[in-house]
Amino acid sequence: MDHSLFIYNTLSRSKELFRPLNEGHVGMYVCGPTVYGDAHLGHARPAITFDLVFRYLKHLGYKVRYVRNITDVGHLEHDADEGEDKIAKKAKLEQLEPMEVAQHYTNRFHEAMAALGCLPPSIEPHATGHIIEQEALVRQILDAGYAYESNGSVYFDVEKYNKDHKYGILSGRNLEDVINASRQLDGVGEKRNQVDFALWKKAQPEHIMRWPSPWGDGFPGWHCECTAMGRKYLGQQFDIHGGGMDLVFPHHECEIAQAVASQGKPMVKYWMHNNMITINGQKMGKSLGNFITLSQFFTGDHEKLDQAYSPMTIRFFILQAHYRSTVDFSNEALQASQKGLERLMEAFAQIERVEPTEGGALTEAYAEELKQKCYEALDDDFNSPIVISHLFDACRTINQLVDRKQTITPSGLEALRQTLNVFVHDILGLRTEAQGGSQREEAFSAAVDMLLELRAKAKAAKDWATSDAIRDRLAELGFEVKDTKEGATWRLAKN
Amino acid sequence: MDHSLFIYNTLSRSKELFRPLNEGHVGMYVCGPTVYGDAHLGHARPAITFDLVFRYLKHLGYKVRYVRNITDVGHLEHDADEGEDKIAKKAKLEQLEPMEVAQHYTNRFHEAMAALGCLPPSIEPHATGHIIEQEALVRQILDAGYAYESNGSVYFDVEKYNKDHKYGILSGRNLEDVINASRQLDGVGEKRNQVDFALWKKAQPEHIMRWPSPWGDGFPGWHCECTAMGRKYLGQQFDIHGGGMDLVFPHHECEIAQAVASQGKPMVKYWMHNNMITINGQKMGKSLGNFITLSQFFTGDHEKLDQAYSPMTIRFFILQAHYRSTVDFSNEALQASQKGLERLMEAFAQIERVEPTEGGALTEAYAEELKQKCYEALDDDFNSPIVISHLFDACRTINQLVDRKQTITPSGLEALRQTLNVFVHDILGLRTEAQGGSQREEAFSAAVDMLLELRAKAKAAKDWATSDAIRDRLAELGFEVKDTKEGATWRLAKN
Numbered sequence A, B: 001m002d003h004s005l006f007i008y009n010t011l012s013r014s015k016e017l018f019r020p021l022n023e024g025h026v027g028m029y030v031c032g033p034t035v036y037g038d039a040h041l042g043h044a045r046p047a048i049t050f051d052l053v054f055r056y057l058k059h060l061g062y063k064v065r066y067v068r069n070i071t072d073v074g075h076l077e078h079d080a081d082e083g084e085d086k087i088a089k090k091a092k093l094e095q096l097e098p099m100e101v102a103q104h105y106t107n108r109f110h111e112a113m114a115a116l117g118c119l120p121p122s123i124e125p126h127a128t129g130h131i132i133e134q135e136a137l138v139r140q141i142l143d144a145g146y147a148y149e150s151n152g153s154v155y156f157d158v159e160k161y162n163k164d165h166k167y168g169i170l171s172g173r174n175l176e177d178v179i180n181a182s183r184q185l186d187g188v189g190e191k192r193n194q195v196d197f198a199l200w201k202k203a204q205p206e207h208i209m210r211w212p213s214p215w216g217d218g219f220p221g222w223h224c225e226c227t228a229m230g231r232k233y234l235g236q237q238f239d240i241h242g243g244g245m246d247l248v249f250p251h252h253e254c255e256i257a258q259a260v261a262s263q264g265k266p267m268v269k270y271w272m273h274n275n276m277i278t279i280n281g282q283k284m285g286k287s288l289g290n291f292i293t294l295s296q297f298f299t300g301d302h303e304k305l306d307q308a309y310s311p312m313t314i315r316f317f318i319l320q321a322h323y324r325s326t327v328d329f330s331n332e333a334l335q336a337s338q339k340g341l342e343r344l345m346e347a348f349a350q351i352e353r354v355e356p357t358e359g360g361a362l363t364e365a366y367a368e369e370l371k372q373k374c375y376e377a378l379d380d381d382f383n384s385p386i387v388i389s390h391l392f393d394a395c396r397t398i399n400q401l402v403d404r405k406q407t408i409t410p411s412g413l414e415a416l417r418q419t420l421n422v423f424v425h426d427i428l429g430l431r432t433e434a435q436g437g438s439q440r441e442e443a444f445s446a447a448v449d450m451l452l453e454l455r456a457k458a459k460a461a462k463d464w465a466t467s468d469a470i471r472d473r474l475a476e477l478g479f480e481v482k483d484t485k486e487g488a489t490w491r492l493a494k495n
Helices: A041-059 A080-089 A098-115 A127-143 A158-164 A175-183 A224-234 A245-263 A294-299 A311-319 A331-353 A364-379 A384-402 A410-427 A438-460 A464-477 B041-059 B080-089 B098-115 B127-143 B158-164 B175-183 B224-234 B245-263 B294-299 B311-319 B331-353 B364-379 B384-402 B410-427 B438-460 B464-477
Strands: A006-009 A014-017 A025-030 A063-068 A147-150 A153-156 A197-202 A218-220 A238-244 A268-274 A277-279 A327-329 A479-484 A487-492 B006-009 B014-017 B025-030 B063-068 B147-150 B153-156 B197-202 B218-220 B238-244 B268-274 B277-279 B327-329 B479-484 B487-492
Touching: A006 A268, A025 A041, A025 A224, A041 A063, A041 A098, A041 A238, A041 A268, A041 A277, A041 A294, A041 A311, A041 A410, A063 A224, A098 A294, A127 A147, A127 A153, A127 A197, A127 A218, A127 A224, A127 A245, A127 B127, A153 A245, A158 A175, A158 A245, A197 A245, A224 A238, A224 A245, A238 A245, A245 A268, A294 A311, A311 A331, A311 A384, A327 A331, A331 A384, A331 A410, A364 A384, A364 A410, A384 A410, A438 A464, A438 A487, A438 B438, A438 B464, A438 B487, A464 A479, A464 B438, A487 B438, B006 B268, B025 B041, B025 B224, B041 B063, B041 B098, B041 B238, B041 B268, B041 B277, B041 B294, B041 B311, B041 B410, B063 B224, B098 B294, B127 B147, B127 B153, B127 B197, B127 B218, B127 B224, B127 B245, B153 B245, B158 B175, B158 B245, B197 B245, B224 B238, B224 B245, B238 B245, B245 B268, B294 B311, B311 B331, B311 B384, B327 B331, B331 B384, B331 B410, B364 B384, B364 B410, B384 B410, B438 B464, B438 B487, B464 B479
Parallel strands: A025 A063, A025 A238, A238 A268, A277 A327, B025 B063, B025 B238, B238 B268, B277 B327
Antiparallel strands: A006 A014, A147 A153, A153 A197, A197 A218, A479 A487, B006 B014, B147 B153, B153 B197, B197 B218, B479 B487
16 A cells, blocks of 8 residues: 555546545445446446456555445336326235336346456445435434425525535536526426425325335435435545546535535545446437447347447456546447457466576566556556556567567566466456357367267277377366267266 | 146145235245355255245246345444444444445355356345334334333233234244243343344444434344335235245244234235255254355365265255255265256257157157146145156156157157256256356367367378368367467367
8 A cells, every 4th residue: 555546536626646534444435326227338337447446446455345326216106097096906016116126127237247347346235225314314404404395305405505615516517507507497396496406305196116204205315325325334524436427417516515514524535437438429328319238238239239249348448448538439449349358368368378487588577567567557547548558568578478589587477477467357357258158168069079080080990099099088188978879979077 | 827736834734725815916025044144055945945936936927026035134243342432433434334244245145046046036125224114013013002112122012912813823832832931031121021022122332233213223123124025015915925944933923923913914825934954964054053155065165065066956956855845964965966967957958969750659748748747746835856756757768769769759859848948947947057167168178189189190190181171170160270380279269
């Protein structure tokens, strides 16, 4: 931890030296998915970005508590045609159950995250599991005078808050501008001011998910969960809050207001935001209808995709850009990432074939220099593309070593292997993709069949030396070969 | 669904015809794990038992909502030596966080379940996420007069309940006996009667997990969560409640009392309980110190284990006994299961090699008979061992077909393949285990190396026909072979 890690803080719009609030510990909160639909490429970016942050901070020796929420408060409604009476008569089992929908998409999200090599967060709190904490937050804000009740709902009084504190410090927006922008919208209804946001919403009869509260049956406003759960698990003040740049306003701005209004001081020291992924320059999003789900990428089953892209290709594609740069999706870009990743992983595997030589030209100093360069890049606001370019340089060296155009000492080779392992596996989280898919297995199986044919030919030619050698070697490797009337068959018991 | 499915109901101690409360729908609640430790073999049994029930009911065409809870209310305490003041001064991040422990073991439990081929339940509610619902339950029982508050805790009044309803209907215990058995224990303390159980417990200062309630800060009694969450997601009355036999008393007995006391009628129609797994005749359990965790089984890393046992071996081992029979663990028994599973899956794979013949001796009637026998076994209280014995009979037939000692028509073969697929894969949930582990890959790779050596030998012997054939066939299969000074190298791009 003697690193000078700099993190770009959205709050100050500058890179700041990272100093955790509690020595040796880091508390990090990242906005997670809403689990009423499949995760798309836009979800992969924050997940991979903050996975890199999590991995690097842990590598530096910090004890990191990484909290990422599951937004499972769903706004599903009973079929309006049915009427309340009919719904009440319907058995619970026959009714739509939002938690069943949420569970389905939570499971699928977890599968996608595991495939992308994202480590599970330390805690994954569910919004529906923290209604008590959210109600307590609303109560505090009401007690502090920064909220008001209106027709069974509770709203945050932005104008009042702005008088005492400044609203808009994260997004750099001015309350006047926000008000002017929202004036064009519909009337204020229950709110005193159009810019006020809901802390608690009264549930309409058709609204399925609802909880009792001092203000009547309802559900928490969207911004509450992160403030309430972040505080519960990380404390009143914690180090890092992350999320996509599209959450800066209004979500994170409202979170800051809620924290300051309820506890008198802000909660977060470093605000980190990843940039967006665009398709032909346009933001990818459900509401825009131009999103491609992660499972569509993995299978290639989408009209915009020329082929399937493996989860590691997606991960590498995202890490090849700095997290604050925009990334534009295209098949060409993903294909280039796929090739790049293959090149990197192949060279990394090739290192096992390098024969070191005493007195080789490269020594431990070479690995040390590589390591320092990678650290420098990561310490500069987690600059993964620079790390990758250093790793590509190392690949070229490995290829030279394999071709015997370069030499390395035994300890130099060991240091190089360790350094690559740390950056490729531990920190970037890249791995050789699961082998043994059926295509691979088929190709290997056909190769073994070929060996048995060669053995049969050798036998026919009475070349016993060859036929026995094949049989013995296969047996040694764990292949059980059986000779049948129809020819030899084999099986491999190993997994 | 024209099946006459019989289920053994612990409540009536007899097999009853299964008639769901709502036509076409089944609501099933199963007691899930306490996530403060690794899952052991004892956890695998209910998971696999009710996975079979879930799969079979779905196969029969029911829409099944399967709820399995996560007990994450943890009784972790702050270090008593520290004193309250010191704890209060400690930053949140430096304190033990029970949810971080719970998340860790929840993730490991999910991994083990996936490996065992258990489908995820429809909803996996967390106890900590349903404090409001549990408090509402306690309130109802208090209002009905079957509970009393005492020093910040709330207890269920068993004697009062027993006067109006009968306590002990599930376990067949008599309240007198229960009282006599518990008289030997310590004094009753806050309780009116030793048999009373907690609905809400006051949190001691050192107790970390706590929520506000009308009775003061505390946490729900253990029995509340299943009643509250079962009702929330499945309705006031639902079809099946399952769990291990060790939960009959007191847990499920208390659940019944809570349901009747709060809503005036019982909640569950069919109570199902799997029997225990023993080690040398003794129950396996954390408190007994003789348990082997699932990951220890998967790796073989335990002094009682002669080898590693794959997840599918464990699954098959458990399915080879009827769920209401005891199962005694031994290496011999598991090794026998491993061999049996291999035999089954190999025969199942061999079916692809069978050549059907028009006018074959076996027809679709053979597959139909097999199917009916398997259905009969499952309809008789999910008798999986009988299903497996029928499948082994089919294996023998397949081997005869492979050896051409038996014949089958094309449509008969297709029907047989489909029938096996339904029972082996869909209902028993068995699958060929993930291939491509490193050992397998190594063996295959060595086989390809051998092919390249044979090619080099052929070249040296100027046997161009052979050397070219090997090269061309490998290229066809997707192997890229490169000739280098040091010999040929290859890579396989496929996944």
